[in-house]
Amino acid sequence: xxxxxxxxxxxxxxxxxxxxGGGNSxxxxxxxxxxxxxxxxxxxxxxxGSTGIPDNFxxxxxxxxxxxxxxxxxxVVNSTRQDALLFENMSxxxxxxxxxxxxxxxxxxxxxxxxxxxxxxxxxxAVSVYLNNETxxxxxxxxLLLGSFVVR
Numbered sequence: 250x251x252x253x254x255x256x257x258x259x260x261x262x263x264x265x266x267x268x269x270g271g272g273n274s275x276x277x278x279x280x281x282x283x284x285x286x287x288x289x290x291x292x293x294x295x296x297x298g299s300t301g302i303p304d305n306f307x308x309x310x311x312x313x314x315x316x317x318x319x320x321x322x323x324x325v326v327n328s329t330r331q332d333a334l335l336f337e338n339m340s341x342x343x344x345x346x347x348x349x350x351x352x353x354x355x356x357x358x359x360x361x362x363x364x365x366x367x368x369x370x371x372x373x374x375a376v377s378v379y380l381n382n383e384t385x386x387x388x389x390x391x392x393l394l395l396g397s398f399v400v401r
Contacts (some may be wrong), residue, residue, distance in 0.1 A: 283380070283393055284313060284317060284321075284380065285315070285317070285318065287314070287315070288313055288314050288315045288317070289313065289314045289353075289355055290311050290312070290313040290314075290317065290380060290395065291311065291312050291313075291351070291353035291354060291355075291358070291395065291396075292309070292310075292311060292351070292378050292395040292396030293310040293311060293312045293342075293346065293350050293351055293352075293353060293358075293360060294308065294309065294310035294346055294347050294348075294349070294350040294351075295309070295349065295350075295398040296349040296350050296351040296396075296398065297351055297395075297396030297397060297398065298396070298397070298398065299349045299398045299399070300398065300399040300401070301399070301400075301401045302376075302398050302399065302400045302401065303400065303401065304369040304370050304371070304372055304374070304400040304401060305366075305367070305368065305369045306400065307364055307365055307366040307367065307368060308343075308347065308362055308363075308364050308366075309323045309325065309336060309362065309363050309364075309378055310342045310343075310346060310347070310350065310360055310361070310362050311323070311339075311360070311361055311362075311363070311380075311395065312352075312353035312355075312358030312359065312360050313353075313358060313359050313361065314355055314357075314358065314359070315359060316339075316359050316361065317339050317361055318339075318382075319338050319339055320338065320382055320383050321338065321339050321363075321380060321381065321382050321383075322335060322336050322337055322338045322339060322363045322381050322383065323335075323336045323363040323378050323379065323380060323381065323395070324336070324378075324379045324380070324381040325365070325376055325377070325378055325379075326376070326377050326379065327370055327371075327374045327375065327376055327377075328374065328375040328376075328377070332370060332371075332374075334365050334368050335365075335381060336363035336364055336365040337363055337364050337365060338363065338383070339361040339362070339363055340361065340362055340363070340364070341360075341361065341362065342360035342361055342362040343362065346360065351396075369400075370400050371400075372400065372401055373399065373400070373401070374399065374400050375397055375398075375399050376397060376398055376399070376400060377394055377396070377397045378394070378395045378396055378397070379392075379393065379394060379395060380393060380395060
């Protein structure tokens with residue numbers, strides 16, 4: 250199944266992005282736009298800058314200095330912002346980690362995964378990963394880019 254244009258979600262995302270501002274510290278629509286205070290988070294899988302990732306990757310793994318609350322998930326967007334997928338809330342990462350993966354730039358990371366099985370992006374699409382914090386019916390999409398990769 251191909252990722253679909255995100256119509257009304259685009260409007261909500263745009264509002265959330267605007268609410269977040271560029272500093273990643275403003276409250277957005279109902280939640281903070283960054284990891285909890287003092288928590289560093291990095292994209293682990295697919296490794297930032299990697300190419301040839303399957304177009305149905307369906308799994309994103311993050312490494313953090315502390316576990317992210319279950320209200321967090323990843324927001325995956327193509328380079329033209331025409332297709333976007335909100336993945337499921339954070340859960341334990343698979344072991345071993347899938348390849349290609351990248352080590353976070355800090356010691357002793359806690360690995361967590363966000364999944365959206367069965368969705369695909371078009372071949373050759375550059376995909377960017379952002380962090381989303383959904384609290385109840387509100388959310389805020391981070392302006393903090395965790396990383397990008399290209400699907401095959």
